[in-house]
Amino acid sequence: MSTPGHTTLITTPTFARHSADPWTLLAEGGAGPVRPREDGALPHDEVLRWMAGADALVAGMDAVTAEVMDAAPKLKVIAKHGVGTDTIDLVAGRDRGIPVVCAPGSNSRAVAEYTFGLVLDAARRISASHAAVTEGGWPKLFGPEPHGRTIGVVGFGRIGRLVAGYARAFGMRVLAHDPYVPDDAVTAAQAEPATLLAHADVVTLHLPPAAEPLLNAARLQAMKPGAILVNAARGDLVDETAPAAALHSGHLSAAALDAFTAEPLPESHVLRTAPRLTLTSHMAACTPQANRAMGLMVAEDVLRVLAGEPPHHPAG
Incomplete structure (x- = not known):
């Protein structure tokens, strides 16, 4: 599967934290992952600035609103690095024809x-x-x-x-x-x-x-x-x-x-x-195994959507 020339914006610091495999999958699939910050979630104003060049977004707990989507004219897919998609405006995504994927069962x-x-x-x-x-x-x-x-x-x-x-x-x-x-x-x-x-x-x-x-x-x-x-x-x-x-x-x-x-x-x-x-600090899902599985699931679906194929794990 190849999606040459695409950029995937990573706004969560936990993506590929315990395994390079999800990052490598995106990179080798031509969906060039970019993470502006390694030490924490990307602030909202920086998200809006970086979205301009994003074909795909991998988000964590940050809010993905209609405003965020509208800041990304090339955006083709949103991936929740997790299971619950309550932080993503699914209706706004549907209205704009942007599929949302997640990683059910990974954690x-x-x-x-x-x-x-x-x-x-x-x-x-x-x-x-x-x-x-x-x-x-x-x-x-x-x-x-x-x-x-x-x-x-x-x-x-x-x-x-x-x-x-x-x-x-x-x-x-x-x-x-x-x-x-x-x-x-x-x-x-x-x-x-x-x-x-x-x-x-x-x-x-x-x-x-x-x-x-x-x-x-x-x-x-x-x-x-x-x-x-x-x-x-x-x-x-x-x-x-x-x-x-x-x-x-x-x-x-x-x-x-x-x-x-x-x-x-x-x-x-x-x-x-x-x-x-x-x-405890909302850490129930924090295992290396879950982190790797979650990252691989969303990376694969990002590549599928960018290649014009249906995702395995659509949200909503």
Whole structure:
């Protein structure tokens, strides 16, 4: 496959970070990758300036708006270096005849493994012990064993099903809820379709972005007293003041969050002072394997579109 004379603008620093293969694929395919900054996402004003010469765009968490598209008269394809395309104006892309591609499934195992790590950390207080020991303490922190407990998986796609499998390996009962997955498919995956908030010892979220928070104060109060909340999906799934209040009151025994409505987390954010809470920097997908797979998937689809072929992984 050859697309001579094309330029691919890379605005995310994580593309090809752990493997040169995606970069090489674009270069050898004639889609000359250009990354103006290696140390961080490209600022919006610089994006607009560089878009003028771009035939393809590989973006990370930066917003790809109609304004960005209109700054690129040669733009033929937009690739999300990731799975969720909520940062890209898909309607604007369709209106301009610019296909958008992404990398579904490329980070599913990474996120699922990390999610279960958060479950273990929240239950057994691993990071809390680490913090205490580094400050000179030597606490014996008690927490429940997952075995025999019930986990509620909200969102039963690729990641949710992998999390369910890890939970079963730990001897947990698995309840699942997903409005888009039939009950028989949930049962076939060895989980129980259920309204789960009142019954789960652990609730973990694996849904795409929501127009309004899925878990607000009322729904958190409907959770089983002493339950654990884990969110390694999207920050806007949770009204962040609600888990902070539930942790302070003791209604939640612990929580672990890897995604937030504002990132980086603001210095004065209410979650920073909540007890029994693990906060991480939206890094569930950060494995070398996922990074390589994600890069190769979007690079291949960029080349396909530039060569006049349909992409394997269109968004929307």
